[in-house]
Amino acid sequence: MTTPQPLFIDGAYTAGSGSGTYDVISPATGERVGSIPLPGTEELDAAVGAAHTAQRAWARVNVWERAAVCRKVADELDARREELARLQSLEQGKPLAESVADVTEAAELFRLHAEDAVRLNGETLPSRDSSKRMFTFHRPVGTWAVITPWNFPLLMFAEFAAPGLATGNALVVKPPAHTPLTVLRAMEAVVAAGVPRGLVNILPGEGQFGDALVRHPGIHAIGFIGSSATGAAIQASAGLKRSLMECSGNGPLVVLADADVAAAAKAAVDGAYPCAGQVCCATERVLVHRDVHDDFVAAVVAEARRVVLGDPFDPATVLGPLNNEGVAAKMDRHLADARERGARVLTGGGRRAGMPTDLYYEFTVVDGVKEESLLSREESFGPVVPILTGRDDDDLLRMANADALGLQGAVFTRDMGAAFRFMEEMEVGQVIVNETNNWWDINMPFGGAGARSTGWGRIGGKWTLMDMTDTRTGVISL
Template sequence: MTETTAAPELAGLTPRDRLYLAGEYVDGRAGRTEAITSPVTGAEIARVALPERADLDAAVAAARAAQVQWRRLGVWQRAAICHRVGDLLAGRVEELARLLTLEQGKPLAESRADLEEAAQLFHLHAEDAVRLHGETLPSNDQHKRMWTFYQGVGTWAIVIPWNFPVLMFAEFAAPGLATGNALVVKPPTHTSLTLLTAVEVLREAGVPDGLVSVLPGGGEFGADLVSHPGIDAIGFIGSSATAERIVSTAGLKRSIIEASGNGPVIVLADADVEAAARAAVQGAYYNAGQVCCATGRVLVHSAVRADFVAAAAQAATEVVLGDPFDPRTNLGPLNNRATAQKVDQHLDQARELGFEFVVGGGRREGFPTDLYYDFTLVDGVTPQSLLSSAETFGPVVPVVSADSDERLLELANDDALGLQAAVFTRDMGKAYWFVENVRTGQVVVNDSNGFWDINMPFGGAGGSRTGWGRIGGRHTLLDMSDLRTGVLHLP
């Protein structure tokens, strides 16, 4: 049995396991709880409180009441509070990172980066908000004066996934608060402790009680949240299947939807093959591949397929699976059994179809849980297989080859998901051609498909099942605001 260092790493930290409702930590009205088990150690960390409909009603009522006054507060005053949230969050990165690693499983260095980025988002959007201005419009009526301005939409239901629970909260909360909105947030129960603990900083920073609530819950509670008559808009990050259920339930409510990706990494015949291989491997082991813009599949020109596979196998020697609290580890366990079972299913089919397992291929024994998965490189993958056609969400690099750039583009677009792609080439003309013709919201040239920047408008392409709206930079503020128009009649 491999030992872990998780338990001593949490010395002195008391995780919050009660509902954060209208600025206070409270038990759920029904008194129900659910165990949170660490994927790192297999031990129960805590029992988190679960909400019922009465808790949701109270949170929504408090949010709507607080939002009226918050919207009327000056934007500079809101920005100052958001800056304080960022400062306070930055001051707690180390302790929160240890908790995040314990409940999510990602290496400690990645947890630190998540929390540092979450703090930066509150600073970024505070600055964006004070520069979000309208314009004066000319009218064909000489007696009219027209102008535009922005106001917060109202009360948002925010539904976030388990892979980046604090960072993805900040991706909505920072622009939402800066533009005058209120939020009722639903994280998954099994990765809710870090967020419940982190939001302690809101009250200290001056965020009014009631403006933000955090209520962990499952599918039925999520449906109640998005359909609640007091919810004006919905922000969601997660799977396409869940996104479709949310949209069908929510109807005409405003929404920002960022759903699944199966991002192709496209490697052309003239590419720097070693750089492409390193980027593809990194994009598959970061957060154990549990990222919407992970290396979903590699589409490589047949002329360099063998070279790419050899280079990827070499790059894979740098992957260290192990205890995520160990600084040498860059691949921790998968977060949950459902994800591990999906990876199993995809790899079982790959074996049945006779694909070549170059590196890895299954779960590693000898760890405290069975969620530790070897980094895996599979060659000879066909486009119709699960490894290519579905989002695996694990540390796997499937290699599909084709004989022409046109066929590579066809394979890239032969997918229902359209989030982010990468293309490797030394020819900038080809780079532009792929950027303009790959049906994804973003195309990264000569870097990992997992590239993301907090100022980058990130989201799905039209015509795909990946959603709409943008996470990142000024674009999220625009999506979380109403553009209003004033018309004044002059005598």
């Protein structure tokens, strides 16, 4: 796969008009796996123009027909599951079993949102004027700019494309520069399923291309998954355009004094190694009641022994390399800061030598983490379990909420009253009780809490369809 990988505009692959390209390097092997043309103004205008034309016609297609096309996309993705999964692991670095699960889930999203769309109902509203009848209905917004991250390249594309197509929208997608190949290859499934030309356009880009995309006058709305810093920059450029933003998380896993310590330790580890910890709801901070601290730490160290770092194509591997040098260097900084502040690295703590690239990071457990440390204050986005200790439930809740981000959290307790307290008072969008912080379901409304720098709107189930449509009102005089 060292030949140039083209752009996808108006239903066809194209090399574009520019002469510039950039290489996609595998974090697993260090080899070049693709060369991507750099899109410019001409390609952006063509993609937005194609999307406009296609969307006007697609919005008039009845929802049952749109749903049937979405189900065909799911079938075509399923038929290409092995090919797409291997390509994703090559460019992203995650173990092959995780990539297979991602492709399977992406297909399932197209089926789920096909069913959601045909059940997206309006309602009849009572009017104070007896001569009027009011009712609501849903209409597509139009053409969406979709910007997705490199950790789940196909799945997070599907999180917007499935509800977007099902509700009559068109999309111009900028996949991540580090992992664009899987989404580009998946357009073969889109074409084979009969998705009308122009409804989905794929333009990987670097530098200022994303800003040009969201500022384009033909873009009506923005869908974004990624870091809070990038999300803030996008929103500053987007102005009053509709936006659906799912940004960074630094989610706490809280272990109360009455918790099942063994289950909590397993959950902490299970939340830290999938996708090498590069997940917005991964284990980022573990806040443990001091009465169970020692038992919990011993259990976490024991659980860490089952995490096998290695070649993502080896069936024994559960932890692959980090995706890029930027996130690896961030791990280095966070661990150096923790050591300087007196924390104890119990397992791992650095990059493994002798691997094909310098991105293979040891699974790491750190105890005695201070609240002011980078491991606590920032999203590390790597395979690390940072352990902090609290005095009591009030202290643990304070620590959980002492963060600018508020995406997802977890709490381990046998006390249902305490569970409900943390569900209601932890300032995150979702609280998972007695399960890993990394738990997610495609039908849950996933997103951040208000007054936090984690975005707004919801990814998952009918809630995404409602965010990607306008609620319109009709009034009829009798």
